[in-house]
Amino acid sequence: MSNWVRAHTNIALIKYWGKENENLIIPMNNSLSLTLDAFYTETNVTFDDDLKSDQLYLNGHMQDFNALIKVKTVLDLVRKKAGIKTKARVDSYNYVPTAAGLASSASGLAALAGSASRAAGLDLSSKDLSKLARRGSGSASRSIYGGFAEWQKGHSHETSFAVPVDAADWDIGMLFIVVNDKKKDISSREGMSRTVNTSPFYQGWLDTLDADLNTMKEAIKNQDVHKVGEIAERNALKMHATTLGAKPPFTYWSPDSIKAMDAVKQLRETGFSVHFTMDAGPNVKLICRQSELEDIKHHLLVDFKESQLISAKPGPGLHAISK
Ligand code: 2P0
Numbered sequence: 001m002s003n004w005v006r007a008h009t010n011i012a013l014i015k016y017w018g019k020e021n022e023n024l025i026i027p028m029n030n031s032l033s034l035t036l037d038a039f040y041t042e043t044n045v046t047f048d049d050d051l052k053s054d055q056l057y058l059n060g061h062m063q064d065f066n067a068l069i070k071v072k073t074v075l076d077l078v079r080k081k082a083g084i085k086t087k088a089r090v091d092s093y094n095y096v097p098t099a100a101g102l103a104s105s106a107s108g109l110a111a112l113a114g115s116a117s118r119a120a121g122l123d124l125s126s127k128d129l130s131k132l133a134r135r136g137s138g139s140a141s142r143s144i145y146g147g148f149a150e151w152q153k154g155h156s157h158e159t160s161f162a163v164p165v166d167a168a169d170w171d172i173g174m175l176f177i178v179v180n181d182k183k184k185d186i187s188s189r190e191g192m193s194r195t196v197n198t199s200p201f202y203q204g205w206l207d208t209l210d211a212d213l214n215t216m217k218e219a220i221k222n223q224d225v226h227k228v229g230e231i232a233e234r235n236a237l238k239m240h241a242t243t244l245g246a247k248p249p250f251t252y253w254s255p256d257s258i259k260a261m262d263a264v265k266q267l268r269e270t271g272f273s274v275h276f277t278m279d280a281g282p283n284v285k286l287i288c289r290q291s292e293l294e295d296i297k298h299h300l301l302v303d304f305k306e307s308q309l310i311s312a313k314p315g316p317g318l319h320a321i322s323k
Contacts, residue, residue, distance in 0.1 A: 003118040004323040007110035008315040009039040013232040018196040037315030039096040043111035045119040051087035074136040082120035109136030110143035130161040146317040168314030170223045173290035176310040179256035188280035199245035229275025229287040236277040260284035
């Protein structure tokens with residue numbers, strides 16, 4: 001019997017940046033995201049008595065021990081809950097450019113939590129799946145849900161999980177400008193840890209988050225795409241500002257990221273309601289009306305290749321698939 005599931009990636013509009021507890025992955029702040037249709041991971045977990053150790057096959061290729069670290073954390077928790085010791089084979093296919101700041105860990109670890117728990121015979125609630133996915137990768141806690149989701153930081157394993165915020169069946173979309181799909185130099189895990197520990201700007205970031213979160217929820221409730229974009233853009237810029245104050249300093253921006261941000265400002269001047277957000281990588285994600293995605297894409301073809309531009313609409317939460 002197979003246990004294939006699919007989880008979609010999510011992009012944070014209010015960013016998760018920093019951990020209060022690195023072992024349990026308890027974040028410093030609540031974050032809020034939109035799950036998207038365009039990028040996802042499909043995973044099947046099989047517990048097999050004949051295996052001597054856990055195995056991970058990513059896009060058909062066996063992975064080494066380093067790639068297994070996050071996966072093993074989730075598998076160990078599932079084994080503990082199910083009272084088994086059996087090792088597992090994990091087959092995972094990423095329909096996401098891996099480690100390019102396009103949040104492959106969010107969909108990957110959410111899919112793993114879903115499939116591993118099913119394979120072990122556990123019937124977990126969305127809340128428990130969110131907690132389990134969180135232990136693999138923080139942002140994965142939000143990919144359990146479709147549409148908008150808020151990861152409520154909590155203060156322990158039991159109290160830190162995501163909840164659905166609102167349906168996203170309105171005129172909102174995202175457009176990805178992929179300026180680089182190579183693996184990044186500084187992982188988000190290392191980047192956020194360095195920032196928390198050394199950046200004098202980190203406290204300033206934390207101090208403004210409650211206001212950002214509250215106005216963002218209001219804007220989502222009002223289906224106000226302009227306001228959603230405006231708050232998300234400033235929130236992302238504040239997050240990226242903290243990295244410049246870290247020791248040693250670093251940035252995820254490349255010259256092409258700045259070119260993309262400039263293009264967004266120009267589009268805004270021509271009357272489009274469009275803003276950008278960026279994660280732990282150089283790619284730029286536009287927040288706009290779904291109904292204007294094609295028009296905006298057309299304008300961007302002056303500066304970028306068609307292959308660099310990927311439209312995304314709100315997507316579903318974790319679900320089982322037949323394969
Ligand atoms: C986010 N990021 O909210 C933020 C914004 C990157 C920038 O969540 O260490 O891969 O596994 O919990 O989830 C990326 O961090 O990090 C991330 P871990 P994760 O989407």
